[in-house]
Amino acid sequence: MFLCFDIGGTNIKSCLTNASGVCADKAVTPTPNSYTELMNVLTGIAENAEFEACAVAVPGTCAPKSGETIFAPNLPCINGKNIKNDLQNTTRKPVFIENDANLAALGEYYFVEKNNISSMVFLTIGTGLGGGAVLNGELLTSDISLFEAGHINIEPDGRPCGCGKKGCLEAYVNTSGILETYHMLSAHGHADNVNMVYSASKTGDKAAALTFEVFGGYLGIGMASLANILVPEKIKIGGGISEMSDAFLGHTLKVFAKNIYPAYRNRVSIELSTLKNSAGLKGCAALCLTQLSKN
Ligand SMILES: [Zn+2]
Structure with missing residues (x-):
C-alpha cells in the first residue's frame, strides 16, 4: 500500500492506494496555515497507517529530488520547507514529492492511458x-x-x-x-x-x-x-x-x-x-510505483 497526500490550499486529501490504483481510507482535513500544524496532520495520519512508501502532491513548484518546496503562492507556509525529509524522518519510509498537477497527469496516464x-x-x-x-x-x-x-x-x-x-x-x-x-x-x-x-x-x-x-x-x-x-x-x-x-x-x-x-x-x-478528482491521489501511488521500480 502507498500513503497518498494531496495538499491543497483549502484541504488535505489522503488515502491508502494499492498498486492497481484502488483507494481506501480516504480522508479530507482542512489545511492548517502553519507548517508545524500541517506536518502534525500528515504524521498523525501516517502513524495510523501501514504502508510501503508515501507520496505528497504539493500545490506549487518544488524540487522533487531534494524535497524542498520553492514557490507555493496559495500556501506560503510550505515555502522553503522540506516535507519529503521531515516526513521521512518521522515515518522511516521512502517519501516522494511532486507538483500536484504533474501528479494528476501521471495518475491519469498510469492508470488509464499507459497501455494506449x-x-x-x-x-x-x-x-x-x-x-x-x-x-x-x-x-x-x-x-x-x-x-x-x-x-x-x-x-x-x-x-x-x-x-x-x-x-x-x-x-x-x-x-x-x-x-x-x-x-x-x-x-x-x-x-x-x-x-x-x-x-x-x-x-x-x-x-x-x-x-x-x-x-x-x-x-x-x-x-x-x-x-x-x-x-x-x-x-x-x-x-x-x-x-x-x-x-x-x-x-x-x-x-x-x-x-x-x-x-x-x-x-x-x-x-x-x-479519473477526474481522484487523478491527483492516484498519481501519488503512480509516483511511488515508478520511483520504487527505479531503485
Ligand atoms: Zn501567472
Whole structure:
C-alpha cells in the first residue's frame, strides 16, 4: 500500500492506494496555515497507517529530488520547507514529492492511458490552471517541477495573475477568470460562482454563453501552444470546470484546430479526464510505483 497526500490550499486529501490504483481510507482535513500544524496532520495520519512508501502532491513548484518546496503562492507556509525529509524522518519510509498537477497527469496516464499511448498532456482547471506532461511514458520533471501551463503568456499586459505576472493563461482560464469575464461582458452583472454563470448560459443569458466561449477560446489557444511544442498524442482536461465542457469545448476544439502548427494537425486528440478528482491521489501511488521500480 502507498500513503497518498494531496495538499491543497483549502484541504488535505489522503488515502491508502494499492498498486492497481484502488483507494481506501480516504480522508479530507482542512489545511492548517502553519507548517508545524500541517506536518502534525500528515504524521498523525501516517502513524495510523501501514504502508510501503508515501507520496505528497504539493500545490506549487518544488524540487522533487531534494524535497524542498520553492514557490507555493496559495500556501506560503510550505515555502522553503522540506516535507519529503521531515516526513521521512518521522515515518522511516521512502517519501516522494511532486507538483500536484504533474501528479494528476501521471495518475491519469498510469492508470488509464499507459497501455494506449506514450505521450499526454493533462490540464486541471478549477480555482487554478495546472498542467503536467508525460513524454515517452515518463512524467516530464527535473530538479525542479516542470510544466507551469497556467503561466504561459497569452495577453501581453493582460490581467494580473496570482503568480505576480500579467496576461497568464490562468488569469482567464480558471474559476475567477470566468467570473471576471462574465462581469465584463454582462455590463457589470455579478455572479457569486461559476455554477451560476453556467446555469445562466443554459437559460438564454447571452453574456454567460459568451463568457464560456471566451474561456473556451483562450483554452484552445493555450492548448495549441502546448501541442506545438510537445505534440502529445492526447491532451486531457480535468478539474471541476471540465464538468461544464458542453458550454465551451466545441469552441475550444475550433480554436485549437485553427492554431495548431499545420504539420501536427490531426495528431493530437482532446479528451476529458477519466479519473477526474481522484487523478491527483492516484498519481501519488503512480509516483511511488515508478520511483520504487527505479531503485
Ligand atoms: Zn501567472
